[in-house]
Structures are given as C-alpha cells and as structure tokens.
Amino acid sequence: MSSIGTGYDLSVTTFSPDGRVFQVEYSGKAVDNSGTVVGIKCKDGVVMGVEKLISSKMMLEGSNRRIHAVHRHAGMSVAGLAADGRQIVSRAKSEAISYERVYGEPIPIKELADRVASYVHLCTLYWWLRPFGCGVILGGFDRDGPQLYMIEPSGVSYKYFGAAIGKGRQAAKTEIEKLNLSEMTCREGILEVAKIIYGVHDEAKDKSFELELSWVCEESNRQHQNIPDDLMEDAKEAAIMAMEEMDAD
Amino acid sequence: MNPNTQLSYALSCTRGRGGRRNTLKSTNNYIKVEIFLPLFRFFWINMATAMDGSSMSPSADGLVNLEMDSQRTLYPYVTGSSVLGIKYKDGILLASDTGGSYGSTLRFKGVERIKVIGKHSLLGASGEISDFQEILKYLDELILYDNMWDDGNSLGPKEVHNYLTRVMYNRRNKFDPLWNSLVLAGVKNGEKHLGVVTMLGVHYEDNHVSTGFGNHLAVPILRKEWREDLTFEEAVKILEKCLMVLLYRDRSSINKFQIAKVTEEGATIYPPYSLKTFWEFAAFKEPAKNAQGSW
Numbered sequence: 001m002s003s004i005g006t007g008y009d010l011s012v013t014t015f016s017p018d019g020r021v022f023q024v025e026y027s028g029k030a031v032d033n034s035g036t037v038v039g040i041k042c043k044d045g046v047v048m049g050v051e052k053l054i055s056s057k058m059m060l061e062g063s064n065r066r067i068h069a070v071h072r073h074a075g076m077s078v079a080g081l082a083a084d085g086r087q088i089v090s091r092a093k094s095e096a097i098s099y100e101r102v103y104g105e106p107i108p109i110k111e112l113a114d115r116v117a118s119y120v121h122l123c124t125l126y127w128w129l130r131p132f133g134c135g136v137i138l139g140g141f142d143r144d145g146p147q148l149y150m151i152e153p154s155g156v157s158y159k160y161f162g163a164a165i166g167k168g169r170q171a172a173k174t175e176i177e178k179l180n181l182s183e184m185t186c187r188e189g190i191l192e193v194a195k196i197i198y199g200v201h202d203e204a205k206d207k208s209f210e211l212e213l214s215w216v217c218e219e220s221n222r223q224h225q226n227i228p229d230d231l232m233e234d235a236k237e238a239a240i241m242a243m244e245e246m247d248a249d
Numbered sequence: 250m251n252p253n254t255q256l257s258y259a260l261s262c263t264r265g266r267g268g269r270r271n272t273l274k275s276t277n278n279y280i281k282v283e284i285f286l287p288l289f290r291f292f293w294i295n296m297a298t299a300m301d302g303s304s305m306s307p308s309a310d311g312l313v314n315l316e317m318d319s320q321r322t323l324y325p326y327v328t329g330s331s332v333l334g335i336k337y338k339d340g341i342l343l344a345s346d347t348g349g350s351y352g353s354t355l356r357f358k359g360v361e362r363i364k365v366i367g368k369h370s371l372l373g374a375s376g377e378i379s380d381f382q383e384i385l386k387y388l389d390e391l392i393l394y395d396n397m398w399d400d401g402n403s404l405g406p407k408e409v410h411n412y413l414t415r416v417m418y419n420r421r422n423k424f425d426p427l428w429n430s431l432v433l434a435g436v437k438n439g440e441k442h443l444g445v446v447t448m449l450g451v452h453y454e455d456n457h458v459s460t461g462f463g464n465h466l467a468v469p470i471l472r473k474e475w476r477e478d479l480t481f482e483e484a485v486k487i488l489e490k491c492l493m494v495l496l497y498r499d500r501s502s503i504n505k506f507q508i509a510k511v512t513e514e515g516a517t518i519y520p521p522y523s524l525k526t527f528w529e530f531a532a533f534k535e536p537a538k539n540a541q542g543s544w
Contacts, residue, residue: 069399101386
C-alpha cells in the first residue's frame with residue numbers, strides 16, 4: 001500500500017517528485033494504528049466515542065482520557081500519539097479562552113477548528129519540528145447549531161456529518177453512512193456510536209478496550225460532558241446485544 | 250498631595266467620592282475640609298486624565314506602568330452599597346440592594362450585585378461595579394479551567410475565597426486596587442463558609458458579615474439576633490430588618506433588594522423585591538414647624 005519514499009522522506013521540508021510530503025503521510029500512519037475514534041452529528045447535537053485500547057490490566061478504569069473538554073461548549077477526541085494529542089488539546093483550550101477574553105462570546109466551532117488546523121499545519125513547515133502524530137475530532141455547539149470537524153496531522157480540517165479515524169475507520173465509516181443522521185437525536189446517536197465501536201473492535205488482535213462516550217446537545221444544555229452513567233450502561237447493553245445478534249446470524 | 254495619603258483619605262471616607270455634603274450640622278470642620286476639598290480638586294484632575302483614553306491596563310502590565318499615575322485606580326465611579334451575609338441551619342443567605350450610585354446620583358437601579366460562582370458558591374460585592382465585573386471574569390476563567398480537568402473535583406468556597414484574597418492583596422500592593430468589598434459564601438461537603446475580602450486584601454470569616462455601611466448599621470443587629478440553627482424564614486427576617494435600617498439610613502441604598510441562598514444542593518438568587526416603608530412620622534409632617542429661620 002505505501003510506496004517507499006527513498007531519500008525524499010527524511011525531512012518534512014522535502015517534496016517527493018510526485019508532489020507528496022512523505023513525513024506528513026507517515027505521521028498519518030501513527031493515527032491509523034490507534035484505537036478507533038468516531039464522531040457523528042445528530043439533529044440536536046454531536047456524539048463522540050472512543051475505543052480506548054487497554055494496554056495493561058493494571059490501568060485504572062477512567063484514566064488516560066481520550067476525550068477532553070476544550071471549553072464549555074466543545075470537546076475534542078484524540079486518536080494517535082497520546083502525548084501529541086495533549087499538546088493539541090492544550091492549544092485548543094488556550095485559543096478558546098483567548099477568543100472569549102477578546103470577543104466576549106464562546107469561540108465558534110469553525111473558528112476553533114481553523115485555529116487548531118493552523119497550529120497542526122505549522123508543525124509540517126519546519127525541519128526542526130515534527131508533525132503531530134495524532135488526528136482530532138472536534139465536536140461542539142455554537143450559535144449555528146451543532147458542528148463536527150476533523151483535523152488530520154497534515155493540518156487539513158473539514159466539517160463532517162460523521163467522521164472516523166484510527167484502526168477501524170473504514171468499517172466505521174460504512175456503518176455511519178447507513179445511519180439517517182438528520183433525523184436522529186443524540187440519545188439514539190449514543191446507542192449507534194456504541195454499536196459501531198463494539199462492532200469494529202477486533203477481538204483477535206487487541207484484547208480489551210474501554211468505551212468512552214461524550215456529547216454536546218440540547219439535553220446537556222449545549223455543554224460538552226461525558227454522557228451520564230445510566231445512558232452509558234444503556235449504550236453498552238445495546239451494543240452487546242447488537243453484537244450477539246450479528247454472531248447469531 | 251501624594252497618592253499614598255490620597256488613598257488613605259479615600260479609604261477613610263465611607264463613599265470614596267464626594268464626601269458628605271449638605272450636613273445640617275457642621276460637626277467637625279477639620280474633617281469636612283480635609284475630605285471634601287482635596288477630593289473635589291482631584292476629581293477634576295482625574296477626569297481630565299481618564300478622558301484622554303488611557304486605559305486601566307490589566308494587572309500583568311501593572312508593574313511596567315507603575316510610574317504613570319493614570320494607570321492606578323484612584324476613585325470608584327459606579328458603586329454598590331452594602332452586602333449582608335448570614336449563616337443559617339441549611340446554608341447561607343446573602344442580601345443586597347440592586348442600586349448602582351454614580352457619586353451621589355442613584356444612576357442604576359437594576360444592578361445584580363450577587364452572582365453564582367461554580368457549583369458551590371455565591372459572590373456579593375460592594376464598591377466599584379466595573380471591578381466586580383472584572384472579578385467575575387477572572388472567576389469565570391478559574392471555574393472553566395477547573396471544569397475542564399473533569400476529575401470529579403470542583404472548587405469550593407474556601408478555595409475561591411483564598412484565590413480572591415490573593416488577587417485583591419496583590420493588586421493593592423501595586424497601588425492599583427480592585428475597589429470592592431467582596432462577600433464569598435458557599436457550602437461544600439456539608440461545610441458552610443462565609444467570608445469577606447476587602448480592597449486591601451484583608452480577609453476574614455464569620456457567622457454573619459456585612460460590607461460598607463452594613464458594618465455600622467447591620468452588624469449590631471446581627472450580633473444581637475444571630476443564633477446557631479436559624480431557619481430560612483428566621484434568617485430572612487433578620488436580613489430584612491437590617492435591610493430596612495440600611496434603607497432608611499444609608500443614602501446610597503434603594504428599595505429594591507435581592508436575597509440569594511446557597512445550600513448543599515446549590516445556589517439560587519431570588520428575583521428582586523421591595524420592602525414596605527413607613528414615612529408617616531409626626532416629625533416629618535410639618536418639618537418647618539419649629540424651625541428658627543435660616544441656618
């Protein structure tokens with residue numbers, strides 16, 4: 001699948017003869033090898049879910065969070081190198097706060113996505129910096145309603161109805177395309193996201209995982225929050241039932 | 250007069266600007282001249298410097314601009330009068346009126362001077378309203394950062410009180426105070442906290458507190474009537490008694506009050522309401538009856 005960029009892949013400031021920057025593509029590989037992250041935009045909000053692969057049984061449940069609040073009205077879920085992700089989240093938090101200090105209103109999600117994308121792109125321009133090895137799904141609720149953006153390590157950012165990054169992104173995208181998102185509420189969206197994540201999780205290759213879900217919707221008062229525990233239980237149950245139905249076929 | 254003594258004069262005057270005019274009896278000529286005239290003189294100078302657009306830079310720049318006089322807060326402009334606080338059985342009640350005075354003019358009559366902070370606290374302020382709004386902005390950012398940690402913990406009233414003390418004290422040390430007396434009330438994990446931070450950075454806690462004129466008029470009433478385990482209704486009654494006295498005797502108070510409650514469940518600010526006053530005293534009916542000519 002990947003071509004060997006002999007000689008043209010040593011620095012992020014070198015183009016290959018066919019116009020590719022190999023270092024940026026390689027950083028994308030780091031994202032592709034991480035646990036799946038899914039985000040969908042429903043009628044009344046945005047739901048994001050992460051398949052958090054557990055590397056050690058000693059890890060405490062609920063630690064190593066992959067979904068972070070960036071402001072009251074927006075959240076970010078990270079796929080790829082966790083430490084790089086922390087840096088991006090930290091930058092997004094400070095951009096959001098500085099916008100509010102100057103303009104007195106919560107940062108519009110488009111503006112936040114642009115700023116984060118600029119920052120990620122910055123690190124692909126200089127030989128003494130390496131590109132971020134993580135992709136980010138940014139979901140939030142502003143005056144224009146709920147919005148979902150995805151920012152890749154190359155620094156591109158697009159607005160999506162549904163987005164997925166990580167190991168199981170191909171399968172996840174197929175599942176998302178089947179959903180009727182314009183009619184779905186966030187409550188239903190949570191169950192769907194849980195089903196997708198349980199569905200794409202490869203039992204053979206990775207042992208266990210923890211599901212992280214968050215939403216920003218009318219029901220959560222347009223604030224980003226981890227979904228309430230009871231809804232989390234419902235989602236897991238629905239997902240496990242759907243898996244069993246599939247196995248039964 | 251150099252700004253240091255200027256500051257202490259301003260602090261000794263109960264209302265920072267204007268002094269006491271229209272006194273029927275001239276009690277102490279020395280005080281009247283010393284407070285009124287210098288403030289009047291400096292009022293003009295200060296208005297002139299403020300008009301040219303030199304802004305009060307945020308505290309980060311304060312160190313660089315220490316030389317320039319116009320960068321210090323010299324006077325409060327729009328001020329709120331007293332705030333009262335009282336602990337009762339389930340939590341804490343705060344009360345204040347909703348007036349914002351511009352010197353001796355009652356310019357704004359719908360100023361909310363008690364706000365909810367985070368999940369557990371209430372903040373009431375007397376003094377310069379714009380400084381109160383700035384403090385609310387700082388606290389908003391503080392609470393936002395606290396929420397974003399998302400670790401199940403949240404800032405309680407003790408922490409917020411301490412943060413405010415640090416802010417107020419450090420600002421006063423730069424001769425650029427936030428001209429407020431703050432009342433911080435809250436309940437967390439069953440523990441009630443009621444405290445005050447002044448513009449000098451003085452801070453203390455008690456079972457009942459008040460700021461501004463309340464210190465002189467309300468505190469004696471609170472000291473006499475406060476008990477452990479007051480019910481909500483009893484506490485409101487005591488507060489209303491204090492508010493009445495302040496309404497009658499404090500020139501900068503108005504007849505529109507807000508009471509706010511904070512308990513373990515959370516904080517509520519009740520809508521504004523007025524108290525019934527009585528002006529039918531015989532002595533008011535014909536005030537000039539026994540007057541002996543002009544004063």
